[in-house]
Amino acid sequence: MQLNKENILIVDDDLHILELIQRHLHRWNYHTYRAVSVKEAVNILRDSQVDLLITDLKMPQIDGFELIKFVSEHYPDLPKLIVTGFPSVQDSLKAIKSGVAEYLTKPFTRDELEEAVTKALSASRAKPKKPTQPVQRDAYGEIIGSSEEMNEVLEVIDRVKDNKATLYISGESGTGKELVARAVHYQGKFAAAPFVPVNCGGIPETLLEAELFGYKKGAFTGAEKDRKGAFQSAQGGTIFLDEIGNASLAVQARLLRVLQEKEVTPLGSHKPEKIDVRVIAATNNDLAEMIRKETFREDLYYRLSVVEIHIPSLRKRMTDLPLLVDKFLLKYGLEYKDRYLKIEPEALEVLKRYSWPGNIRELENVVQRAVIMCDKSIQVKDLPDHLKYAIDMPEDTLTSLAEMEHKYIKKVLRATGNNKTKAAEILQITRKTLREKLKD
Known part of the structure; x- marks a missing residue:
């Protein structure tokens, strides 16, 4: 029997109710997801297409109203059905204000459940959908972004994910090169095969060859038995050579042979x-400059870069910043505060003004810290000082040092409400020096 097209998420900490509702929905040919906590439900919502949410209200740690609030903010067109064993007029009114489609009191009959589900889904189908902002594509794991720059990256992933062409990923540190490598592997037809990452910069040169190619018993002191290398472990799948620019010339020569001959020879x-094996290599080094200095083999570079993906820096895809902030707020809000946190518009503007030299990794660290420091929502006071007083200046603007200093002093004074003592403290100069600079 063909399933209905709707996917229904059921959230309840009572396993008996979960199984009861799920059994009925299966009988009516719906596909279901189930969660025993709000945290689990949020993960399902992020990773799956859901057409109806059925949730209890009274649950430990985070209650159902928090889930409803989150869904209303992030999935406004998703209909919501409440089932509760503790009905109250207050809860009913709160549910209606939250946009809940239907409200059932436990115990309920099978017919009551079917009627509520049918009504909620029917109302959702009839409701005109509000135009929404462009969102990222669904199938790229942890990659977040809907900017033109990231769409170009996703288009290349689409083209290479189902073949084993050698791929080279370039980009600054912290831009997410491993996320792209994982997306290429796990979104393609070889996803069931191994994905083996190797950090070429984190393994001593003397051990890197053994790590990559394996060794035989007795090959060197301490080699007490045969051991597979990363290439043999990745058989049928993908090996990801991160920070390939840090590999020695000797290792580069062996890698070149592996790529040419499609074979490895273990040490000993x-x-x-x-x-x-599909080979994906990545680095934040300038390989062209390394080739000129003869610290990286030109022939290996051409073997590695059959297809190249360049990941833009965060400052070149700032339209994606709010999406990334939302992702980290959700992650660390649940981890540290057991609830969902918002960021105030003023604080978001501070994040947008900053140039993010550490890219997404730096942004994640800043949001993580802000979640720990904040009370109910992320405010400007919860952000590091170097962000609050960053100078808002186009990347390619060139200006004198004196003018830069002048702009920065004015910015700090504005931020401190013209409090010269506080401004001098932030600038790490005396009030007298500040007065002199203001006269100038």
Whole structure:
């Protein structure tokens, strides 16, 4: 029997109620997801297409109203059905104000549940959808972004995910190169095969060859038994060579041979082993400059860069910043505060003014810290000082040092309400020096 197209998420900490509702919905040919906590429900909502939410209200840690609030803010067109064993007039009114489509009191009959589900879904189908902002595509794991720059990255992922062409990912530190490598692997037809990451910059040169190619017993002191290398472990799948620019010339020579011959020879062996592996390499180094300095092999570069993906820096895709902030607020709000946190518009503007030299990794750290420091929502006071007083200046603008200093002093004074003592403290100069600079 063909399933109905709707997917229904059921959230209740009572397993008996969960199973009862799920059993009925399956009988009516709906596909269901189930969660015993709000945290679990949020993860399902993020990763799946859901057409109706059925939730209890009284649950430990985070209650159902918090979930309803989150859904209303992030999925405004998703209909919501409450089932509760503790009905009250207050809760009913609160539910109606929150946009809940239907409200059922436990115990309820099968017919009452069917009627409520049908009404909620029917009302949702009939309701005109509000135009929404462009959102990222669904199928790229942890990658967040709907900017033109990120859409170009996703288009390349689409083209390469189902073949084993060698791929080179470039970009500044903190832009998410491993996320892109994982998306290429896990969104393609080889997703069931292994994905093996190797940090070429984090392994001593003397051990990197053994890590990559494996070794035979007795190959060197301490080699007490045969061991597979990363290439053999990735058989049929993908090996991700992160920070490839840090590999020595000797390792580069062996890698070149692996790419040419499609085989590896473990240390201590003379017998090559055939491999079937997609190679993805990444670095934040300037390989062109390294080639000029003869610290990176030009022939290896051309072997690695059959297809190249350049990940833009965060400052070049700032329209994605609110989406990234939402992601980290959700992650760390649940982890540290057991609830969902918002960011005040003024604080978001501060984040938008900053140039983010550390890219997404730096943004995540800032949001994580702000979640820990804040009370009910992220405010400007919860952000680090170096963000609050950052100078808002286009990236390519060139100006004199004196003018830069003048603008920065004015910015700090504005931020401190013209409090010269506080401004001098932030600038780490005396009040006398500040007065002299203001006269100038």
